[in-house]
Amino acid sequence: MFSLGTEGLIQPGIQNFYDATTGTLSYVVYDQPGGHAAVIDCVLGYSTVSGRTDTAPSDPVLAYLAAQQLTLSWILETHAHADHLSGAQYLRKALGGKARIAIGRGICDVQAHFAPLFNFGADFATDGRQFDHLFSSGEVFDIGALECVVMATPGHTSDSVSYKIGSHVFVGDSLFMPDYGTARCDFPGGDADLLYNSIQQLLRLPGDTRLYMCHDYKPGGRELRFVSTVDEQRRNNVHVRTGVSREEFRAMRTTRDAGLSLPALIVPSIQVNIRAGQLPAAEDNGIVYLKTPVNTF
Ligand SMILES: [Fe+2]
Known part of the structure; x- marks a missing residue:
């Protein structure tokens, strides 16, 4: 069992994994070797050229779970990602189908926006039922002996949540990371004011709280970094360090977002990730198709 932290909570074991193609960090979080684990934000590779999926980003996660003899209880998404396909279904199936796939309750808004855009039809439910569980803000759940608290942190998307486990x-x-700042707020449901609020909520946590990123793009060619403290973010974050007002943040975010191009995998990612990582059903010839709406994004 891992040691108790300053709040008297059991602190998790954490292992990171990095998908260099999309700059995505995935994490295994567990109570003890041989115990229970959650995987956060796992990745399925995808080529828009060939239409092929690729399990290489999630295979090291599976290998780690096996090496540590961990039982996977949860597959957690921080939001419906627009830059990579979720590896949730692959991981669950590979481990016998028992892990529960979960996301924030705001996924229903994301589904309601994108289902008509992809013309998914009336049989596509927009109540989140594709997931095993939808988290409400403040909800507490267990990963074995670990206690995890869900914090709604909307702004980048309306379904964004953060998972607090110990400190x-x-x-x-x-x-x-502080040298890269914050995420874009221009996707449907994104809102710079909401993101400012969510970040302030995170930055009110104790200064030594460790914050784990979902992405790192290695700005300036530096080494990969994926964890900072609240103190470090307060002091150094190029977008939201202490002293940056809501108005300054909103103006910066709006200007910056206007110049960003869309993520390379936004079209396949959205239509897979709002189905909890499930590909669409095969058509009557046995082949699975993803759609590309023309002149829409
Ligand atoms: Fe994202």
Whole structure:
């Protein structure tokens, strides 16, 4: 069993995995070797050229779970990602189908927006039922002996949540490392004011709280970094360090977002990730198709 932290909570074991193609961090969080684990934000590779999926980003996660003899209880998403396909279904199936796939309750808004855009039809439910569980803000759940608290952190997307386990918080795309700042707010349901609020909520946590990023793009060619403290973010975050007002943040975010191009995998990612990582059903010839709406994104 891992040691008790300052709050008297059991601190998790944490292992990171990095998908260099999309700059995504995935994490295994567990109570003890041989115990229970959650995987946060796992990745399925995808080529828009060939239409082929690729399990290489999630295979090291599986190998780690096996090596540590961990039982996977949860597959957690911090939000419906627009830059990579979720590996949730692959991981669950590979481990016997028992892990529960979960996301924030705001996924229903994301589904309601994108289902008509992809013309999914009336049989596509927009109540989140594709997931095993939808988290409400403040909800507490267990990963074996670990206690995890869900914090709604909307702004980048309306379904964004952070997962607080002991003094470790997995913040999704609410924050990036201090030298990169914050995530875009221009996707449907994104809102710079909401993101400012969510970040302030994170930065009110104790200064030594460790924040784990969902992405790192190695700005300036530096080494990979994926964890910072609240103190470090307060002091150094290029977008939201202490002293940056809501108005300054909103103006910066709006200007910056206007110049960003869309993520390379946004079209396949959205239509897979709002189905909890499930590909669409095969058509009557046995082949699975993903759609590309023309002149829409
Ligand atoms: Fe994202």
